[in-house]
Amino acid sequence: MLAGWIALGVVVLLILWFVASYNGLVRARNNVRNAWAQIDVQLKRRHDLIPNLVEVVKDYMGYEQEVLTNVTKARNVAMAAQGPAQAAIAEAGLSGALTGLYAVMENYPDLKANQNVSQLQEELTSTENKVAFARQYYNDSVMVYNTKTEVIPTNIIANMGGFQKAEFFQAPEEEKAVPKVDLR
Amino acid sequence: MFELIRANKIKSWLLILTLTSVLVVLGWVIGEVWAPGGGVGGIAVAVVIATVMNLLAYYAGDQMVLAMSGARQIEHKDLPQLFNVVEEVSIAGGVPMPKVYVIDDTAMNAFATGRDPRHASVAITKGLLMKLNRDELQGVMAHELSHIKNRDMLYMTLAAILVGAVALLADMFLRGLWYSGAGVRRRRSDREGGGGAQAVLIVIGILAAILAPIVARLLYLACSRRREYLADASAAMLTRYPEGLASALEKISGDREILEAANRATAHMYIVHPVKSFEERASALMSTHPPVEERIAILRGMGHSASMSDYQAAWQRYHKGQRLAPKAALAAAPPPPPARPPAEGPRAPETQEDRLRRAHEALDTFRRLGGFLFIPCACGVKLKVPPGYARPQVRCPRCGVQHSLAEGSEAGAAGQ
Numbered sequence: 001m002l003a004g005w006i007a008l009g010v011v012v013l014l015i016l017w018f019v020a021s022y023n024g025l026v027r028a029r030n031n032v033r034n035a036w037a038q039i040d041v042q043l044k045r046r047h048d049l050i051p052n053l054v055e056v057v058k059d060y061m062g063y064e065q066e067v068l069t070n071v072t073k074a075r076n077v078a079m080a081a082q083g084p085a086q087a088a089i090a091e092a093g094l095s096g097a098l099t100g101l102y103a104v105m106e107n108y109p110d111l112k113a114n115q116n117v118s119q120l121q122e123e124l125t126s127t128e129n130k131v132a133f134a135r136q137y138y139n140d141s142v143m144v145y146n147t148k149t150e151v152i153p154t155n156i157i158a159n160m161g162g163f164q165k166a167e168f169f170q171a172p173e174e175e176k177a178v179p180k181v182d183l184r
Numbered sequence: 185m186f187e188l189i190r191a192n193k194i195k196s197w198l199l200i201l202t203l204t205s206v207l208v209v210l211g212w213v214i215g216e217v218w219a220p221g222g223g224v225g226g227i228a229v230a231v232v233i234a235t236v237m238n239l240l241a242y243y244a245g246d247q248m249v250l251a252m253s254g255a256r257q258i259e260h261k262d263l264p265q266l267f268n269v270v271e272e273v274s275i276a277g278g279v280p281m282p283k284v285y286v287i288d289d290t291a292m293n294a295f296a297t298g299r300d301p302r303h304a305s306v307a308i309t310k311g312l313l314m315k316l317n318r319d320e321l322q323g324v325m326a327h328e329l330s331h332i333k334n335r336d337m338l339y340m341t342l343a344a345i346l347v348g349a350v351a352l353l354a355d356m357f358l359r360g361l362w363y364s365g366a367g368v369r370r371r372r373s374d375r376e377g378g379g380g381a382q383a384v385l386i387v388i389g390i391l392a393a394i395l396a397p398i399v400a401r402l403l404y405l406a407c408s409r410r411r412e413y414l415a416d417a418s419a420a421m422l423t424r425y426p427e428g429l430a431s432a433l434e435k436i437s438g439d440r441e442i443l444e445a446a447n448r449a450t451a452h453m454y455i456v457h458p459v460k461s462f463e464e465r466a467s468a469l470m471s472t473h474p475p476v477e478e479r480i481a482i483l484r485g486m487g488h489s490a491s492m493s494d495y496q497a498a499w500q501r502y503h504k505g506q507r508l509a510p511k512a513a514l515a516a517a518p519p520p521p522p523a524r525p526p527a528e529g530p531r532a533p534e535t536q537e538d539r540l541r542r543a544h545e546a547l548d549t550f551r552r553l554g555g556f557l558f559i560p561c562a563c564g565v566k567l568k569v570p571p572g573y574a575r576p577q578v579r580c581p582r583c584g585v586q587h588s589l590a591e592g593s594e595a596g597a598a599g600q
Contacts, residue, residue, distance in 0.1 A: 031278070119264060122265055122268065123264070123268070125318075126264075126265075126268035126269070126271070126272060129268075129322075130271065130272050133272050133273070133275045134275050136424070137275060137276055137277070137278045140278070
């Protein structure tokens with residue numbers, strides 16, 4: 001009789017553990033997907049901000065229109081990019097174009113003093129940070145999720161439930177080379 | 185980091201459990217001393233006190249603290265940079281955006297409050313806003329956000345209230361004994377005849393009433409200091425730039441001003457201890473915060489990396505033979521691949537102009553929140569009219585042009 005109760009207790013505990021671990025895996029996987037979506041949200045914000053900046057800066061920069069055309073072109077390429085790999089390269093190109101613009105803007109004191117411009121610059125700086133932090137958080141969640149799928153005993157459930165490992169976001173080489181511009 | 189939070193959680197629940205049992209034992213002893221067999225009644229009183237206080241703190245604690253500090257909520261349009269920085273670190277930490285508050289006080293401090301990440305707020309003083317650059321602000325906000333993410337406010341508020349309840353109960357008992365002790369004792373010994381046992385119990389009661397609050401407080405303080413270190417470590421990991429927080433702490437520690445809005449009850453919540461009187465700083469054992477100089481040195485000792493284990497390595501140079509977090513928790517959290525290249529070397533130094541502009545921006549924000557009118561003059565002066573100004577016109581002090589108050593905008597947008 002007692003043995004029967006113990007056996008029942010063990011079975012109930014096993015089921016509880018199974019449910020908890022499975023749900024934990026699902027939660028971690030959803031977290032990874034959510035984190036990926038957050039990157040897109042921030043990238044879209046960046047694309048939306050750029051036309052405003054170009055519009056304000058245009059009037060000040062008589063002779064250096066091609067810097068602005070570069071930014072606009074890079075933005076269009078980034079918006080048209082398909083898939084994470086292509087998007088990563090296009091976004092890196094956009095970052096490069098923006099860095100070029102910021103460098104040129106340094107030569108126009110009037111521009112730096114303009115409140116609208118400095119507000120837009122703050123928004124763009126912040127959006128760049130948000131993109132970086134969203135990627136960082138994505139990688140953090142991928143690490144948590146992957147660890148869950150690898151460690152014993154959760155890996156048994158992960159194999160049974162078909163939980164694939166997620167991929168880390170890797171910054172393309174040219175983006176790593178972009179120097180960090182300081183805009184305050 | 186996620187494992188660390190779990191280890192942290194277990195420790196905090198142990199603290200709450202220990203404090204509750206101290207409270208229950210104290211309640212029992214006091215009950216027995218008051219009336220033999222009244223131990224259960226004593227426990228009941230202790231539990232009721234603790235429950236009521238905890239519930240109050242759980243649901244209304246954050247609002248009470250914010251109201252006590254005179255904090256005002258702000259939107260993105262009021263202070264875009266502060267709002268953006270908070271949003272950035274909340275993205276890095278993967279928690280919902282907390283509400284942002286500012287405190288009109290020139291002392292330099294900041295705190296976070298709220299029972300969980302969904303009901304969280306961060307607050308920062310005017311003094312800190314005026315002095316910190318973007319990176320430093322990010323470091324401070326990351327520290328506050330780590331408190332939110334680790335649910336430190338909840339545990340520390342609950343623990344603080346239990347400590348308070350223990351002290352309250354002990355105080356009630358000692359006072360009661362002082363005023364009516366003699367009468368109670370005589371009546372009891374008449375009835376029972378066993379005066380010896382009763383006297384021993386009274387001595388135990390007095391000892392418990394004196395020791396329990398001290399023990400509870402020391403436990404609580406040790407836990408609080410550890411949480412500050414962990415929040416520093418998490419902040420370094422979130423921003424991948426420990427120097428930001430280190431240099432902010434340096435600026436804050438150089439400031440000797442006392443935050444008027446803070447008192448002993450809310451002191452544990454701030455980024456550095458706000459009550460800078462001598463006896464508060466005299467003993468490291470009796471403080472809610474570790475010494476700032478040590479926190480800075482640990483952050484700087486991390487070098488160019490920003491993982492939890494790097495922080496622990498730097499921390500151990502100050503705490504030989506101790507560990508900040510269980511080894512398993514650190515092993516489970518190796519530094520993740522950085523999403524952005526770690527910042528190298530010092531950034532461009534700030535100019536005096538930058539500092540002035542930042543200070544003006546912060547001051548204007550508080551004027552705007554206080555109901556000032558902003559009128560731009562053609563000569564470049566921005567007139568700032570206080571809310572109590574009675575006349576319909578105001579004269580520009582530089583060029584003498586008269587402006588009507590109707591020109592002004594409360595948002596101050598026209599001047600920007």
